[in-house]
Amino acid sequence: MAVMAEEKQKERSLEENFAFLEETLKKLEDSEIPLETAFGLYEEGMRALKACNDQIDKVEKKIQLLQENGETNDF
Amino acid sequence: MxxxxxxxxxxxxxxxxxxxxxxxxxxxxxxxxxxxxxxxxxxxxxxxxxxxxxxxxxxxxxxxxxxxxxxxxxxxxxxxxxxxxxxxxxxxxxxxxxxxxxxxxxNLAEEFERLKKRLEEMGLFAAEYKKPIPFYAKTIGVVTAPTGSVIHDIINVTTRRNPYVQLILCPAAVQGEGAKESIVRGIRQLEQYGVDVIIVGRGGGSIEDLWAFNEEEVAQAIFECTIPVISAVGHETDFTIADFVADLRAPTPSAAAELAVRDVHELEERMENFRRKLQYSIDAVHKNYVYRLDGYRNRLEKNSPRMQLDNMRERTMVLEEKFTQFLEWRLAQERMRYQRIWDRLYPMPDGWLKRQRMHYESLRERFLPTAGRILQNRRQQYGRIAERFRPDMDKVLQEKKTQYRILLERMKGRSPLERLSGGYAYLADEKKKAVTGVAQVKVGDIVHLRLRDGRIAAKVTEAKADQADVDRRRS
Structure with missing residues (x-):
């Protein structure tokens, strides 16, 4: 089950992750949910957040110039 | 001439x-x-x-x-x-x-309209062919002149919004001869290279300047491109065929960059927000359970035998305390009442009264028998005197009567005031009562002296009994 959830999560785009987080929060904000479910949702939300962070891939990029032969070099 | x-x-x-x-x-x-x-x-x-x-x-x-x-x-x-x-x-x-x-x-305007109509009929502008611009493009291809404000605007906006985005510039001639071929080649190269979104554009100019973007070949290339294309040609008011075919038309190159590049700061803020809300929600859930647990524990404890015993003990203690308080209150009240009576009684010299009474009783007991005896003695004395004087009694009485008459005659016409001559005065206190002894006045009292010819009011400066008199009274 957990493995499946993880796989599913890997497929999610940034946008989908955001939507997923929104949904997760909505479920979590109902304080009557079972404790175990709540912890599960929290964990999934945190994992989605981490995925978002990974997707942004915070490395500053140099502008590349695309040559006619398909190669790139710095602009 | x-x-x-x-x-x-x-x-x-x-x-x-x-x-x-x-x-x-x-x-x-x-x-x-x-x-x-x-x-x-x-x-x-x-x-x-x-x-x-x-x-x-x-x-x-x-x-x-x-x-x-x-x-x-x-x-x-x-x-x-x-x-x-x-x-x-x-x-x-x-x-x-x-x-x-x-x-x-x-002319160009006619040509533009003709091409536009034809391509529209071919379905190149149809909304159903428009590809959505990706939510988060990591790699952005740009087809434009490698110099000039357009590429700089795009670079500026991109780095400001998201320095983590990869810009791939495919330099192209955007006007004049060979421009359309150059643009088409750029689009195809970027598509082959594999970017997330392509911006095709140039700065403002005349209709001739922008003409390459009205060419059918360019329109076809944009339409066929499997990667979403954003057009950014000229100013906001300039419309080219490329704009109609593109998946999204940006009014300016800067705007194209804003449409293609998501603001990473905003994303980070949203993520931070999500993180905070997640934390807050889980805390709330947790707190809620702790609260409920506390509730159960309290209820359980409340009903335990030990708690019931404690309750009873406490109730007993409360009652005891109340009772003690009541007693103390009553005691205080009684004490106050007693105090009030005492305050009223205090000025009466209790012991003195008793002593006086006892004194009086003892005097009575001493004098009662003596009085009887004295009375009898006096009676006997009187009897004896009476026996002795009886014969002369009437004579004496006659004499005395005569004497009295004479005295009466002599006193007639003489007021008591006559008797006040010769340095004597009649002394009365404030209440007009005759003062017959020193004990009747105190120092500071006002006394009235009646003289033969008038009255004097005087203040007592000294009141002293004669020594002999005092001694007699003491005994």
């Missing part, structure tokens, strides 16, 4: 002026065949336009020549638009060409 003589310059200048003032000459389109074509190294193009009968020299300066969308050839049928003016130095007039079109191509 005419009387005025002019210099050559004056004549040429005059003629130039005449041309300049002519409205038609200022903006004229001329159809003809290109001949004597000379492209000067300065960038100006010199040629003639001719038809079967006539010829006009033409010059197209570099600034205009650069905008030509095709290469001029000898014998080409063209329509030149410009101004007919005089070249004073050579004394010749010529056509200063601003724009040139190949004959048969028609």
């Amino acid at each position: 005419a009387k005025n003589i002019y210099s050559v310059s004056q004549v040429n200048s005059y003629i130039k002026n005449m041309f300049a003032q002519d409205y038609l000459m200022k903006n004229i389109s001329v159809r003809g065949e290109v001949s004597g074509l000379k492209a000067h190294s300065s960038g100006h193009i010199y040629f003639n336009l001719k038809d079967e009968k006539a010829l006009i020299p033409c010059v197209m300066f570099r600034s205009h020549a650069a905008l030509l969308r095709f290469r001029m050839k000898e014998g080409m049928q063209v329509v030149a638009n410009g101004e007919v003016g005089v070249y004073e130095r050579d004394g010749k007039y010529q056509l200063y060409v601003r724009a040139l079109e190949e004959e048969g191509k028609g």
Whole structure:
């Protein structure tokens, strides 16, 4: 089950992750949910957040110039 | 011979002026065949336009020549638009060409409308073919001139919004000859390279400047591109065919960058927000459970035998305390009442009263028997005296009566006041009561002295009994 959830999560785009987080929060904000479910949702939300962070891939990029032969070099 | 003589310059200048003032000459389109074509190294193009009968020299300066969308050839049928003016130095007039079109191509606006209609009918603008711009593009391809404000605007906006985005620039000629081929090649190269979104554009200009973006080949390339394309041609008011075909039209190159590049700061803020909310929610859930747990524990404890015992003990203690408090209150009340009575009784010298009474009792007991005896003695004495005096009693009585009468006669006409002469006074206190002893007055009392001829009010400064008198009273 957990493995499946993880796989599913890997497929999610940034946008989908955001939507997923929104949904997760909505479920979590109902304080009557079972404790175990709540912890599960929290964990999934945190994992989605981490995925978002990974997707942004915070490395500053140099502008590349695309040559006619398909190669790139710095602009 | 005419009387005025002019210099050559004056004549040429005059003629130039005449041309300049002519409205038609200022903006004229001329159809003809290109001949004597000379492209000067300065960038100006010199040629003639001719038809079967006539010829006009033409010059197209570099600034205009650069905008030509095709290469001029000898014998080409063209329509030149410009101004007919005089070249004073050579004394010749010529056509200063601003724009040139190949004959048969028609004018640009018409051509634009025609192409637009045709492509629209082909479905190239249809909404169902529009690809969505990715939510988060990591790699962005740009097809535009490698110099100029457009690429700089895009770079600026991109790095400001998201420095983590990869920009791939595919340099292209965006106007003049070869522009459309260059743009098409750029789009295809970027597609092959694999970017998330492509921006195709150039800065503002005339319809001729922007013309490459109205070419069918460019429209086709944009349409066929499997990667979403954002067009950004000219200013906000400029519309090109490329704009209609593109998946998204941006009013300016900067706007295109904003549409293509998501603001990473905003994303980070949203993520931070999510993180906070997640934390908050789980905390809330947790707190809620702890709270409920506490509730159960409390209820359980409340019903435990030990708690019940404690409760009873506490109730007993409370009652006890209440009772003690009540007793203390009553005691205090009684004490207060007693105090009040005591306060009222205190001025009465209790012991003194008792002593006086006892004293009186003892006197009575002492005197009662004595009194009887004295009385009897006196009676006996009296009896004896009476026996002794009885015979003379009437005589004595007569004498006394007479004496009394005489005295009465003597006292008649004499007021008691007469008796106050000779330094005697009658003493009365404030209440007009006769003062008969020192004990009746105190120092400071006012006393009234009645003299024979009036009264004196006096203040007592000393009240002292005669020693003998005091002694007698004491015994």
